[in-house]
Amino acid sequence: MDEWSSSRRSPLSLFLLFCLTFSGCLQEAPWPSPDQSKAVLTVLLKDHYPEVRRTAVESLGKIGDPTAVPSVVPLLTDPIPLVRGAAAQALGRLATPLDEAAVAALTEALADPADNVRQAAAMAIGDIEPSPRQLAVITTLAQAADVRVRRTVVHALQSLDTSAVASSLLPLVDDSDAEVRQGAVACFGNSDDVRAGRVLKQRLAQDPSAAVRAQAAYHLGEVRGIDARSVLQAAAATEQDSGVRRWIEAELRSLRGSD
Numbered sequence: 001m002d003e004w005s006s007s008r009r010s011p012l013s014l015f016l017l018f019c020l021t022f023s024g025c026l027q028e029a030p031w032p033s034p035d036q037s038k039a040v041l042t043v044l045l046k047d048h049y050p051e052v053r054r055t056a057v058e059s060l061g062k063i064g065d066p067t068a069v070p071s072v073v074p075l076l077t078d079p080i081p082l083v084r085g086a087a088a089q090a091l092g093r094l095a096t097p098l099d100e101a102a103v104a105a106l107t108e109a110l111a112d113p114a115d116n117v118r119q120a121a122a123m124a125i126g127d128i129e130p131s132p133r134q135l136a137v138i139t140t141l142a143q144a145a146d147v148r149v150r151r152t153v154v155h156a157l158q159s160l161d162t163s164a165v166a167s168s169l170l171p172l173v174d175d176s177d178a179e180v181r182q183g184a185v186a187c188f189g190n191s192d193d194v195r196a197g198r199v200l201k202q203r204l205a206q207d208p209s210a211a212v213r214a215q216a217a218y219h220l221g222e223v224r225g226i227d228a229r230s231v232l233q234a235a236a237a238t239e240q241d242s243g244v245r246r247w248i249e250a251e252l253r254s255l256r257g258s259d
Helices: 011-022 034-044 050-063 066-077 081-094 100-109 115-128 132-143 147-157 163-174 178-189 196-206 210-220 228-238 242-257
Strands: none
Touching (some): 034 050, 034 066, 050 081, 066 081, 066 100, 081 100, 132 147, 147 163, 163 178, 163 196, 178 196, 178 210, 196 210, 210 228, 228 242
16 A cells, blocks of 8 residues: 555645645646635535645635635634634635625634634734724724733724724723724824824823834824824924834924925
8 A cells, every 4th residue: 555545644645635636736637727726625624634624715815716705704713723813814815894794703703712813803804994884893892801802903903994983992092001002093093083183192292102102103194183293393302212203203204295
């Protein structure tokens, strides 16, 4: 019995061998169509071996066929964190706000016990850009007792327009965790909420974290309804941290360049 027919061969080797054979790498054969690849990979999503499921869902994400979304969503509850994280990453490539089940499942994944899953879900939500209604559901996690969840929520939202849910994020500006406050500042900096200027001004002047103050300085030039130049100049006169001063000076140069 040769090694390929041995019952001890690894499942990943079987999977890779199948893929190579199917794609014509080991024999003369046409390259499989996306539909053919999707059909095979969808079956492998239910494979007994976690590494096969993970590789299959990653491959579906790379193929980019949005019709695979319903098949991928169940893997967000896979018992293996690496599989769940790969599923979240794939959904970031495949799903849109119209995929309600996917957005809802990714929202739940923001509270996953595994760091890699939460981070992948946050990135996926940022890529999908959910509707304001879906964002409102996401912000219900902003009051979670677990600081890791609050961090993940602001990470998911900080590149999006959060104007419609700014009221839900306002308490996070005063959160006890600096990373949460920094993310909340970024959310307000990217929003059109009328309170954004006040939030950024206050954080730049009073926050004990240099990272939060730098984040506020970075966004001040983008916020309407506030004299950003005066606020930045006042902060520059009292700021003790050299890194924050560099951000303040960079924003002042940017404002001068736009005159």
